[in-house]
Amino acid sequence: MVFVATMTVLLLYYLYHILRYYTAKLSTNCYLIDYVCFKPSPDRKISTLTSGALINRNKSLGLSEYKFLLKMIIRSGIGEETYSPRNILEGREESPTIDDSMLEMDEFFKTSVSEIFAKTKLLPSEVDVLVVSISAFSPSPSLAARIVQQQKMRDDVKTYNLSGMGCSASLIAIDLVNNIFKSGKKTVAMVVSSESIVPNWYCGNEKSMMLSNILFRSGGSVMLLTNDPTMRSRAKMRLKCIVRTNIGSQDDGYNCVMQKEDDTGRLGFYLGPGLPKAAMRAFTKNFQQLMPQVLPYRELLLYMWRIAEQKVKKTEGNSFSAATKINYKSGIDHFCLHAGGTAVIDAVGDALGLSSYDDEPARMTLFRWGNTSASSLWYVLGYMEAKKRLRKGDRVLMISFGAGFECNSCIWEVKRDLGDGDVWEDCIKDYPPQTLVNPFFEKFGWVSETTEETFSGNMEAFRKKVALSL
Numbered sequence: 001m002v003f004v005a006t007m008t009v010l011l012l013y014y015l016y017h018i019l020r021y022y023t024a025k026l027s028t029n030c031y032l033i034d035y036v037c038f039k040p041s042p043d044r045k046i047s048t049l050t051s052g053a054l055i056n057r058n059k060s061l062g063l064s065e066y067k068f069l070l071k072m073i074i075r076s077g078i079g080e081e082t083y084s085p086r087n088i089l090e091g092r093e094e095s096p097t098i099d100d101s102m103l104e105m106d107e108f109f110k111t112s113v114s115e116i117f118a119k120t121k122l123l124p125s126e127v128d129v130l131v132v133s134i135s136a137f138s139p140s141p142s143l144a145a146r147i148v149q150q151q152k153m154r155d156d157v158k159t160y161n162l163s164g165m166g167c168s169a170s171l172i173a174i175d176l177v178n179n180i181f182k183s184g185k186k187t188v189a190m191v192v193s194s195e196s197i198v199p200n201w202y203c204g205n206e207k208s209m210m211l212s213n214i215l216f217r218s219g220g221s222v223m224l225l226t227n228d229p230t231m232r233s234r235a236k237m238r239l240k241c242i243v244r245t246n247i248g249s250q251d252d253g254y255n256c257v258m259q260k261e262d263d264t265g266r267l268g269f270y271l272g273p274g275l276p277k278a279a280m281r282a283f284t285k286n287f288q289q290l291m292p293q294v295l296p297y298r299e300l301l302l303y304m305w306r307i308a309e310q311k312v313k314k315t316e317g318n319s320f321s322a323a324t325k326i327n328y329k330s331g332i333d334h335f336c337l338h339a340g341g342t343a344v345i346d347a348v349g350d351a352l353g354l355s356s357y358d359d360e361p362a363r364m365t366l367f368r369w370g371n372t373s374a375s376s377l378w379y380v381l382g383y384m385e386a387k388k389r390l391r392k393g394d395r396v397l398m399i400s401f402g403a404g405f406e407c408n409s410c411i412w413e414v415k416r417d418l419g420d421g422d423v424w425e426d427c428i429k430d431y432p433p434q435t436l437v438n439p440f441f442e443k444f445g446w447v448s449e450t451t452e453e454t455f456s457g458n459m460e461a462f463r464k465k466v467a468l469s470l
């Protein structure tokens with residue numbers, strides 16, 4: 001009798017631990033419950049005419065800078081409907097205040113954070129972990145604390161505030177959450193990603209710093225994630241793997257994106273001409289690590305064979321040129337690329353042999369929203385969803401780049417057919433448009449034909465003509 005009782009207790013004890021082990025294992029998955037992107041109000045749109053007036057306010061620009069800006073704007077892949085902070089629209093870009101920066105953040109927080117709770121029917125009090133990734137505005141108390149205050153979150157919520165980590169910070173935040181989830185304790189995490197444009201509008205005339213004014217626009221995204229297996233039927237996607245690469249030990253990688261002052265002391269973001277090359281180097285390294293987790297064995301063997309062949313024959317090129325015949329689409333269904341700029345999208349697209357269908361979500365995001373930095377990936381994903389491209393079982397590759405220089409990528413598995421329109425709802429039927437040409441050339445094309453002699457070097461007369469074109 002005693003023996004049977006002892007054996008039963010022992011059996012129950014082992015069963016309990018086996019059950020706990022498997023429950024904990026199940027709770028280490030990372031599920032994306034839902035996400036929302038921010039759509040600022042229509043009065044914040046920055047059209048060709050508003051941009052023209054904005055450029056004309058910068059008295060430090062000479063004819064060569066006007067020509068550069070015109071060329072860049074025409075080639076940027078950015079359309080007429082992106083959003084700017086209010087201080088810039090009000091003509092106060094040279095003297096931003098903390099209140100201006102807070103206003104830009106608050107409009108996003110108050111709309112999108114509230115929206116995700118309404119959408120998921122979760123409560124702010126159910127959030128255990130909050131990670132905010134906003135790179136270039138880091139006030140005290142932190143922006144994470146501001147969200148806790150606005151949403152009246154629990155006093156044991158664990159907050160993390162990632163700053164200075166650039167456009168790739170949203171995947172860095174996901175990586176952080178994924179690592180927290182590995183503890184096995186059931187957790188709900190919220191990631192809030194955006195960028196602050198207000199304090200970083202560049203009012204000088206250094207070309208590599210003016211470029212950021214053309215590319216970066218206001219936006220933001222909020223994601224709710226969990227490792228709780230009881231919530232997995234509600235989840236949109238499950239994280240399969242995430243790979244992070246940092247080439248900051250190499251000077252050109254470290255220096256190619258940098259917040260700095262120009263020679264006259266004007267603050268801004270420097271985007272070096274070497275950025276696309278650094279991005280490709282980081283991407284090559286990142287992808288080498290990601291590939292074994294993505295490609296089917298046949299493609300993987302083919303890839304390794306090609307690399308070996310290249311080494312034996314001592315032919316030039318990176319792992320992508322070695323692997324030109326590799327079919328990446330055999331392991332990935334959708335390519336969610338950071339909408340950082342046309343050169344970056346082109347480079348990744350060429351390396352992976354992507355079709356115009358594959359890179360359409362990134363190009364359309366750049367056109368409609370501009371480079372919204374850390375949040376841009378989620379607008380790209382939103383485009384895929386609004387187009388009803390994401391089907392149960394599909395794999396989505398997200399690739400992001402950011403200051404550091406970092407390339408971070410991950411694979412998501414779609415858990416059910418998705419078709420939420422979110423911020424694309426009212427316009428998705430118009431995309432892709434017939435042309436991505438913006439009206440800058442039509443309005444200001446004459447600038448490229450202008451020489452110093454045309455205005456006898458009189459920039460005031462030149463600016464007056466620009467004003468008349470508005």
Ligand SMILES: CC(C)(COP(=O)(O)OP(=O)(O)OC[C@H]1O[C@@H](n2cnc3c(N)ncnc32)[C@H](O)[C@@H]1OP(=O)(O)O)[C@@H](O)C(=O)NCCC(=O)NCCSC(=O)CC(=O)O
Nearest residue numbers: 075076166167207208271272273275340341342343402403
């Ligand atoms: C700016 C562009 C749209 C221009 O397109 P083009 O097809 O015209 O490009 P191009 O290379 O022929 O360049 C045209 C002219 O611009 C000049 N030029 C190009 N890039 C420049 C730069 N960064 N600084 C200064 N000049 C630059 C070239 O020398 C050339 O000059 P000339 O005419 O005299 O020969 C593209 O180059 C682009 O998308 N670049 C990458 C943008 C970028 O850095 N995005 C990432 C943002 S950072 C990010 O997203 C992450 C983060 O911040 O963390």
